[in-house]
Amino acid sequence: MKTTKTLAWVVALSAAASGFLSCTQPPAACQVGLAGSGYGFATKFTVTTAPQGCPTGFTPQLGDIIGMEAYHPQGAGPDGSTTYNPDITTMAMQADTLGNEVRVYGSAGADPSSGLGKPDQAYAFGTFVNANPDANNQCPVGPIAPAVQKLQAVAASSLPADSVEYAWSNVSVYVTAADQGTQFAGDLTITDNACVVTYHAVGLWPGVSCTGFNGMPNADLCNPCAEPSLKRPVGSGISPDAQTTCVQLFSETDPYKSTYVYQSCALDSDCAGVSTSFVSACIGAMAASGSTPAVPGSCTFCQDNFDCGPASSCISPPGGSGDQQRGGFCYNRAPYFCVLAGTADPPVLNPSPPTCESSGGGGSSP
Numbered sequence: 121m122k123t124t125k126t127l128a129w130v131v132a133l134s135a136a137a138s139g140f141l142s143c144t145q146p147p148a149a150c151q152v153g154l155a156g157s158g159y160g161f162a163t164k165f166t167v168t169t170a171p172q173g174c175p176t177g178f179t180p181q182l183g184d185i186i187g188m189e190a191y192h193p194q195g196a197g198p199d200g201s202t203t204y205n206p207d208i209t210t211m212a213m214q215a216d217t218l219g220n221e222v223r224v225y226g227s228a229g230a231d232p233s234s235g236l237g238k239p240d241q242a243y244a245f246g247t248f249v250n251a252n253p254d255a256n257n258q259c260p261v262g263p264i265a266p267a268v269q270k271l272q273a274v275a276a277s278s279l280p281a282d283s284v285e286y287a288w289s290n291v292s293v294y295v296t297a298a299d300q301g302t303q304f305a306g307d308l309t310i311t312d313n314a315c316v317v318t319y320h321a322v323g324l325w326p327g328v329s330c331t332g333f334n335g336m337p338n339a340d341l342c343n344p345c346a347e348p349s350l351k352r353p354v355g356s357g358i359s360p361d362a363q364t365t366c367v368q369l370f371s372e373t374d375p376y377k378s379t380y381v382y383q384s385c386a387l388d389s390d391c392a393g394v395s396t397s398f399v400s401a402c403i404g405a406m407a408a409s410g411s412t413p414a415v416p417g418s419c420t421f422c423q424d425n426f427d428c429g430p431a432s433s434c435i436s437p438p439g440g441s442g443d444q445q446r447g448g449f450c451y452n453r454a455p456y457f458c459v460l461a462g463t464a465d466p467p468v469l470n471p472s473p474p475t476c477e478s479s480g481g482g483g484s485s486p
Contacts, residue, residue: 145297150209150248150259152293152301153325155187159357160216161304161323162457164367168307169318180317181310183369183459185216185327190248190301207251214243214267215286216453222269228277233270240268244288253295257467261291261306285311294466299359301325303466322468324460328356330366331454339366342458345476358458360473365461370453 153161164183171178190211192204222232222242233240246264253259266287273281291306302325309318332338340347342364344355358364460468 147252148295148297148300149206149252150190150250150293150295150301152188152190152211152304155189155214157326159326159328160185160187161325162327162369162459163321163323164369164459165308165319165321166463167317168320169309169316171315171317174315174317178315181217181319182367183321183457185369185453185457186321186323187214187216187219188212188301188304188325209248209251210245211248211261212243212245213264213286213288213291218242218267218269218284218286221271221282221284225271225274225279225282228274228279230272230274230279233268240270241265242269243267244286246288246291248293257294257296259293259295259301261288261293264288264291283311283313285309287311292466299361299467302359303362303460303468305465322460322465324358324362324364324458326357328358328458329454329456330458331456337366337368337456339364339458342366343474345474355476356458360476361467361469363461363468363470364458366456367459368455369457369459370455 153159162183163186165181167180171180188211190209192206193208193210195203195205197203219242226232232238232242244264244267246261249260249262264287266285268286269282269284271279271282271284273279287309289307289309291304293301294303295301303323305320305322307318308321309316328342330338330341332341340350341352342356342358343352344358344360346353346355460466462468
């Protein structure tokens with residue numbers, strides 16, 4: 121006990137002494153949570169302008185995963201060497217739905233209008249107004265060039281021609297030394313052929329699924345702290361500062377391969393709360409594809425690698441609630457994600473952020 125008290129005193133004294141020697145911490149640079157990490161922003165949408173010119177039965181999107189990257193433009197140094205301008209930061213934004221559509225069309229043989237030497241890009245592109253956050257820890261982005269795709273029809277795959285534009289405006293990223301570009305807000309107008317909808321978007325990085333193995337939302341999966349007793353050896357990777365909730369962004373019946381699709385369960389209790397619509401749709405889709413339907417009420421349906429294909433074999437046909445499908449394809453995404461709680465723009469902060477304890481290999485991820 122004496123040793124503990126002495127060490128505590130030494131630590132306190134050292135901290136006090138360092139206060140006299142410390143310098144002012146430089147401000148964090150304007151930046152974003154990087155898609156290169158394997159995670160985008162889990163982004164919820166709120167319709168702000170009613171859909172115009174949309175087909176009968178059209179359902180606005182609930183949200184999307186928005187991938188972002190930040191760059192310093194390349195330049196030349198005084199000696200002619202290649203260098204980068206740290207005072208200017210550009211950023212790119214790409215919606216997962218648009219990226220998936222480009223992939224599907226490209227796999228079917230369509231020549232995308234984006235890419236090297238092409239007139240369009242699947243990502244939007246802008247520049248932060250300042251190198252550092254303003255007094256409110258916000259990094260506004262200047263005018264943003266839209267993401268545009270003109271996709272050719274592929275008759276052999278029953279893919280119609282599609283012209284899509286994602287136009288962003290009023291984008292601002294919340295940046296502090298503790299939360300370096302993990303929250304953003306902005307306005308997004310999506311034009312899909314003649315269908316135009318404007319949303320207000322609020323995003324949280326990293327985009328973490330809170331879809332439980334029973335297919336239902338589980339807000340505990342948003343916990344930044346490890347919970348070994350619940351077989352969660354690492355936390356969600358979300359900042360403890362963020363106040364989160366678990367909401368639906370994608371179709372409830374859109375399978376997510378082996379990380380979400382139902383597998384054999386050891387105990388009947390593991391099936392508690394299974395979505396009835398998922399069970400029915402999944403069993404029907406397996407039967408239609410020639411697979412042996414599982415016994416209703418068991419968790420042995422939809423084994424690994426039950427993939428989505430054309431609309432005829434999709435578990436969830438286009439147009440259903442929460443669907444984000446174009447060209448007759450679905451994109452193998454979990455339905456529920458951790459997002460910022462409430463309706464306010466960032467920062468959305470937890471008034472009582474948890475303190476995560478180390479548990480020998482625990483902590484948070486990524």
